[in-house]
Structures are given as structure tokens and as C-alpha cells.
Amino acid sequence: MDYLSNLKSDFYEFAIQRRIVKNQYLDSLYSTIKSGDPIPVLTLTYSDKELSDHLGITEMDMSRIEILDGLQRTFRLWAYKVLAEEYSGEKDKEVITFAKKLKEMNSLLFESGVINTSLIKKMISDDEITRIKQAFISFDIYFIVWAGLTEKELVRKMLVLNAGQKAVSTTHQFELLFLHFFNDIKKHNREIELFREKDDKAVDIKNGRRATGQFMFSPFIVGLQSFVEQRPLRVSTEDPVIGIETESENDQFLYNLVFNIDYLTVFINLLVDLDKTVFSTEGPLGLEWFVKETTLSGILAAIGSKINFKDISNQKDLISATEKVFLNLKEIIEEKGFKIGTFRTEFSNISSMTVNFGTFIRKAIMEYTTSLMDSGDPDWHELFIKTQKEK
Numbered sequence: 001m002d003y004l005s006n007l008k009s010d011f012y013e014f015a016i017q018r019r020i021v022k023n024q025y026l027d028s029l030y031s032t033i034k035s036g037d038p039i040p041v042l043t044l045t046y047s048d049k050e051l052s053d054h055l056g057i058t059e060m061d062m063s064r065i066e067i068l069d070g071l072q073r074t075f076r077l078w079a080y081k082v083l084a085e086e087y088s089g090e091k092d093k094e095v096i097t098f099a100k101k102l103k104e105m106n107s108l109l110f111e112s113g114v115i116n117t118s119l120i121k122k123m124i125s126d127d128e129i130t131r132i133k134q135a136f137i138s139f140d141i142y143f144i145v146w147a148g149l150t151e152k153e154l155v156r157k158m159l160v161l162n163a164g165q166k167a168v169s170t171t172h173q174f175e176l177l178f179l180h181f182f183n184d185i186k187k188h189n190r191e192i193e194l195f196r197e198k199d200d201k202a203v204d205i206k207n208g209r210r211a212t213g214q215f216m217f218s219p220f221i222v223g224l225q226s227f228v229e230q231r232p233l234r235v236s237t238e239d240p241v242i243g244i245e246t247e248s249e250n251d252q253f254l255y256n257l258v259f260n261i262d263y264l265t266v267f268i269n270l271l272v273d274l275d276k277t278v279f280s281t282e283g284p285l286g287l288e289w290f291v292k293e294t295t296l297s298g299i300l301a302a303i304g305s306k307i308n309f310k311d312i313s314n315q316k317d318l319i320s321a322t323e324k325v326f327l328n329l330k331e332i333i334e335e336k337g338f339k340i341g342t343f344r345t346e347f348s349n350i351s352s353m354t355v356n357f358g359t360f361i362r363k364a365i366m367e368y369t370t371s372l373m374d375s376g377d378p379d380w381h382e383l384f385i386k387t388q389k390e391k
Contacts, residue, residue, distance in 0.1 A: 003141060004074075004081045006062040012075050012108070020075050022113040029076045034135045042070035045154055046147040060145075068146065068158055077136070079114045082106070083123070084132035095121045184261045185268065192268045194220055208288025212279050213272040215291055223296030224267065227304035228258055232297040232362035257315050266319050270326040271300075277330050281337040289340045294358055298365025303329060305366075306373055325373070332372050339380060346384045363387055 012020055032039055047064040067074055083102070090098040099117045102109055109115040123129040146157065185194060194217040195205045205214055226233045257263060278286040289295055306325045312318045350360070364380075364387045371378035 003143075004078050004136065007074070007078060008063055008065070011067065011078075012071060020072065020108060020112045020114075029073055030080050030132070030135075033077070033139050034131075036139065039073060039141070040070070041142045041144055042074065043068040043144045043146070043157075044070075045149055045157075046145050048147055065145075068154065075112070076114050079109050079112075080132050081136065082109065083115060083120070084129060087124075087129050090124065092121060092125060095124065185264060188261050189265055189268050191272045192220075205291060208284070208291055210287055210291060212275045212287070215296075216293075219291070219293035219296045220271075222293060223271075223300040224258070226297045227267075227300040228254060228309070230301060230305040230307075230309075232294075232301040232366050234293065234297065234358060234362070254309055254312065257312065257318050260315075263315060263319060263322075267322060270323065274326060274330055274333070277333050278338060281333055282340045285340045285344070286338075289338070289343070294361040295365055298362045299329075299369045301362075302366045302369035302373065305370060329369070329373055336372065336377075338368075342380045346380045350384065350388075360387055 029039065045066045045068045046060060047066075048061075082105070086102060086105070087098070095117060099110075099115075099120055102115065102120075120129075123132075149157065185192065191213055193211075193214045195202050195214065196217045199205075202216065204210065205216055222233055258267075275286075275290055278290045280286075282289070290299075303325050306328075307321045312321065347361070350357070364383055367387065368378045368380065368383055371383075
């Protein structure tokens, strides 16, 4: 009870944790507690550099505690604690009113499926609701607490702890690997608004219901990686080289120049400016098209291909080269646009049996953009045919 009573009000919003998910096996956790059977240890992170050997969980500053592994279990235990504490003798006929009160307090209790009206009714009729508190008091939970971890180390720990769990999607794992950049961007730049898979507006953003400057985090990062590697890439956690480790010293030097807040600020401003230009020339279709991972990967790979990174020796040179290629494309788009309407028509004619959509579109968009930057006059129809033949 000490642990649950001292949780932060937003304990389930830790940035590198996934959202609360439905899981019928975890929902039986209270029965496990009641029977006295052990549950796996919970792994916490403490923001102080070190822990005193004499500290107990009630003595630590819980505002500095985050749940690294065990969020789903903690949320379910906390939900039952809330259920017990808010119960004030309601009878069967008052279950709906009681449930409505709980939902108004925290809708996630019901949205997650942890609490529902049938469960409340059964616990009241069995008088089990009055025994929750004692069951928790009589039960011991064991913890592992890591202190002084960097964000990069937090991400690594979480991926190791969650290895093999399907609940962590590939996209979310990718976000975790680069979370330290995400936090820096949010703190230092207001030109861009990045959304993650667990954010409520994620579906809208992905489908183009957005303002300029609003992107999904993973497509933004994979676009940046495509820019640096000068080829269209996709979201992957199998080879997490950015900001983590690279095989080549030259690559490491370049990534160190790119992945810092000064360069990212310039890059973001240029990307948002390009987003606005696409919107001004293409309208709502531009908002829908320029937010997709395939689009950002293809366009940014093309832009990056116009920079000779081997000649870059310092950040000033990199910023100058980046500004030059971005502004060049911006001027071309202002004049010619991307002709997204034609792109959509050609895309609708592709047979999914003959091509890999993602790979095909990334490559086609990169080639179209490259041709534009080479002062060409590319045609989507001809390019789609050409790309299909090259598959």
C-alpha cells in the first residue's frame, strides 16, 4: 500500500513506457495478490545519482521515481486501490452511479478494461471490495531500483526488460531508441510538434489531419536518418545506429554533428518551412502526403544525396550545406509543386501483387525529388513504370 499510495498522479505517463494496454491475464492480478502468490519484481528508476543504503520505498522522493518495468501491473493494483478507497457502502442498485463517479475521476480505469461495471457489481455483492485494502497490506512487493541512469541507458534497460514481449511494437521500440533526441527537441524547438504512437492524436496526424509542422516522431527520425545516409530507409530496430553506436568512425563523427540540438534546430526549421511550401502549393493533399514515412524518407534521402558529407569537417559547414539544398528544393516546389494529385492517381493503379508498396514508393519519391533538384521535369507515370521494371 505504501508504494501505491505514494505514486505520482501521472505515474503511467512515463515517456519511454507504452500506454496501458488491455490484457486479460494481467487483469487477474488481484486474485494472485489475494491468494498470496508471488508476482515478478517491479523495476524502478530513480533520478538521483545514487541511493542511500538506508532508504526505504516510503522514504524516497516518489516524484523522482519512474516505472521501468511493471507499469501494467502497477496500474492494475492502483486501480483496485482507487476502487476500494472510493467505495462508501454503495449497494447493487447504486453501481451505475458509483461507476460513473470512478470514470469521471479517471476514464483510463474503464478504457483500459481493468475496471468495469460488472466487476464492481460482483465485488460489491461478494463484499470483496471491502477486503482489497487488507489484501494489499498483507502482501509484499519486491523492487529493483536503478539510480542515475541517462535517458539512453533507460531505453536500453527497458528494451532488455521487455525483450520478447509483443506489446512493444516495432515503431515504439524505434521511438525508445531515440527518445533522448525527442526530449531535446520538445524542450528547445516550438516550430515542430512531434507525436508518438501512444498519443491520442496519433491517428489524426498519420492521416494528414494536422497543421504544418506536426509530424509523427518515427517518420521524422527515419527521415533524418535517410537524409544522412542518402538513401530511403524505413523504421527498424534491428540496426539502431543513430546516437547509439556506429561501425565507422566517419559515420560516428557525422552523427555527432547531426544529433545535437543546434543542428536539429536548423534542420527542423528547414523541414517545417518545406512542409509549409508543400501545403501552399498542394493544399490539404500536401498535409496528408508530407507526413507519411515513405514521403519523408524518399524526399529527405534525395535532399541528403546532394550533400558530399565526406567534405564536411565541422558543424558550420554542415549547416551551410543543409540550408543550401533545402532552400534549393523549396524554390523548385514553389514553382512546380510535387503534383500529388497525379502521384495519387498512379499509386492507385499499382498492384500490391507485383511490388512492395513501401520500398517502391520510397524509391519513386526519392527519384522524383532528385530529378526536380537536377532541374528535370519528372513525370509520375513514367517514373512508376520505370521503378516497377527495376524491382
